[in-house]
Amino acid sequence: MAKEEEDDKLPDKDVAKEFYAKYEPKEILGKGISCTVRRCIEKETGKEFAAKIIDLSTDPDSGEQAVRQEIFILRHVAGHPYIIELQDVFESNTFIFLVFELCKNGELFDYLTTVVNLSEKKTRYIMRQVFEGVEYIHSRGIVHRDLKPENILLDDNLNVKITDFGFARKLDPGEVLYDLCGTPGYLAPETLRCSMMEDAPGYSFQVDIWACGVIMYTLLVGCPPFWHRKQMIMLRNIMEGKYSFSSPEWADISEAPKDLIRKLLVVDPNHRITIKEALAHPFFQTVQMWDQDIAPLKHSLRRDSHRFSRIAHLALKENLPLSTVGRKFTRAQNRKL
Secondary structure (H helix, E strand, O other), X not given: OOHHHHHHOOOOHHHOHHHHHHEEEEEEEEEOOOEEEEEEEEOOOOOEEEEEEEEHHHOOOHHHHHHXXXXXXXXXXXXXXXXXXXXXXXXXXXXXXXXXXXXXXXXXXXXXXXHOOOOHHHHHHHHHHHHHHHHHHHHOOEEOOOOOHHHEEEOOOOOEEEOOOOOOEEOOOOOOEOOOOOOHHHOOHHHHHHHHOOOOOOEXXXXXXXXXXXXXXXXXXXXXXXXXXXXXXHHHHHHHOOOOOOOHHHXXXXXXXXXHHHHHOOOOHHHOOOHHHXXXXXXXXXXXXXXXXXXXXXXXXXXXXXOOOOHHHHHOOOOOOOOOHHHHHHHHHHOOO
């Protein structure tokens, strides 16, 4: 895209004077139907950020409501080291600017597709941070509902940053949800049950714990536990909790991570392990030198440190419930590891 064409897509400075006074927008990092994400520089400090520029004119009612809910949740969970930080918000009649910290090491998904799978030590390093971040989110009454490697960033120090709260909801004590949303391969059985049974009991925070199990399985062997080219078989596998450790990739993996995954991927959410119990599991009790364990990961990622964070992918996800499971499964299959 020519520079002139990029510049044409920037909102007129008259509609966002406060944003332009503080930040200088740079190249596009990603685009969606109603928003664009750009790298931007804070003029006073020279620090880099990622600005998500949302055009409200494409969906003036529900679009603005969804953005305001995400802003509320981002502010509600702010301050934790493993949660993406919303730095600034600017509003006009037609645009909302969300300014996020910029994580130059990109998505965990990107790294995983490069190396195929992670060692037990690297998985332990990543998953401990993921669990601690999710534990904090839940302590604030928030259920994320779309945890996956694409929604986990790695910052400049190779620490986890959970992002994309477009599907997240704040729950009152005892409240349950019934709507079907998220990414198919990471959906918990109780979420799918809500779309298939009129008398489904609903779901709550435990769906995030299930997703952590799927993420952990995927990190260790490079493929998700329930994926199948036939989407109905994949659905049935999830509903039945049908997966295995029989592939050759599991041969050299110890019993501790397998045991934790078994406790995470329990079909009945009432019998699923809690996050507190997961963090106390023997898999996380191994004494090790963290810097030494993560050194190869840091080295490999820093070779690509010139790349800016793909927060675009995370920020541009459409915050819409699944209208049909089939369409989302097709998209998931196209992005399979």
